[in-house]
Amino acid sequence: MPADDLAQRLKALQGQLPPQARLLAVSKGQPAVRLREAVALGLRSFGESRLQEAQAKQVELADLEPLDWHFIGRLQANKARGVLRHFGTIHSVDGLALAERLQRIAAEEQLSPRLFFQVKLRSDPGKTGFEPRELEQLWPRLRALEPLVPVGLMTIAPLGLEADQRLRLFQDCAALAASLGLGELSMGMSNDWPEAVRAGSTWVRIGSALFGERL
Numbered sequence: 784m785p786a787d788d789l790a791q792r793l794k795a796l797q798g799q800l801p802p803q804a805r806l807l808a809v810s811k812g813q814p815a816v817r818l819r820e821a822v823a824l825g826l827r828s829f830g831e832s833r834l835q836e837a838q839a840k841q842v843e844l845a846d847l848e849p850l851d852w853h854f855i856g857r858l859q860a861n862k863a864r865g866v867l868r869h870f871g872t873i874h875s876v877d878g879l880a881l882a883e884r885l886q887r888i889a890a891e892e893q894l895s896p897r898l899f900f901q902v903k904l905r906s907d908p909g910k911t912g913f914e915p916r917e918l919e920q921l922w923p924r925l926r927a928l929e930p931l932v933p934v935g936l937m938t939i940a941p942l943g944l945e946a947d948q949r950l951r952l953f954q955d956c957a958a959l960a961a962s963l964g965l966g967e968l969s970m971g972m973s974n975d976w977p978e979a980v981r982a983g984s985t986w987v988r989i990g991s992a993l994f995g996e997r998l
């Protein structure tokens with residue numbers, strides 16, 4: 784896809800997003816040159832799901848001003864240190880053991896990344912995350928993860944829901960975050976961001992609707 788298509792898609796998207804919904808450009812599967820085009824168009828925040836792929840792009844883009852890297856993929860325990868070193872925000876903290884590991888390593892590394900807890904609001908065999916009840920039970924522990932900085936909840940809607948069902952799911956996520964005093968909501972992807980935004984999303988994670996098909 785030529786760069787002007789990216790410019791057009793970005794402009795159209797930005798015209799539709801309300802001010803509270805920031806755009807996380809999901810650049811997994813896109814070569815560094817595409818991110819460079821996106822940076823030239825004013826984007827700064829990029830979402831990646833694999834540590835090695837992201838590290839390679841960070842090296843290739845090291846001549847640019849510092850970018851805002853968000854980790855959105857499933858985080859294996861053995862990648863925790865690398866992810867902490869290479870990302871300022873982690874959207875996919877899906878269990879207590881991982882949260883505690885990140886806390887320990889962040890303290891060693893003197894890092895204070897922003898965290899989203901991933902929640903699973905409907906049964907979805909392919910996805911991980913805290914169940915709402917579990918998150919509430921663990922909250923006394925999860926709210927005290929210094930030097931980590933919990934900022935919000937992240938969710939992924941299961942495939943196959945109707946728009947009104949997705950809207951309700953995102954509203955449930957927003958209500959849960961509000962009940963825990965968390966202000967940020969990482970919700971909405973290329974196919975469902977309008978419902979997520981209606982429910983109050985503060986970070987939409989958009990890949991293919993911006994960059995086109997992934998490699």
Ligand SMILES: *Cc1c(COP(=O)(O)O)cnc(C)c1O
Nearest residue numbers: 809855972973988989990991992
């Ligand atoms: C890939 C991915 C996205 C972006 O998906 P698109 O459908 O391309 O917008 C968003 N969130 C997560 C967690 C992803 O893995």
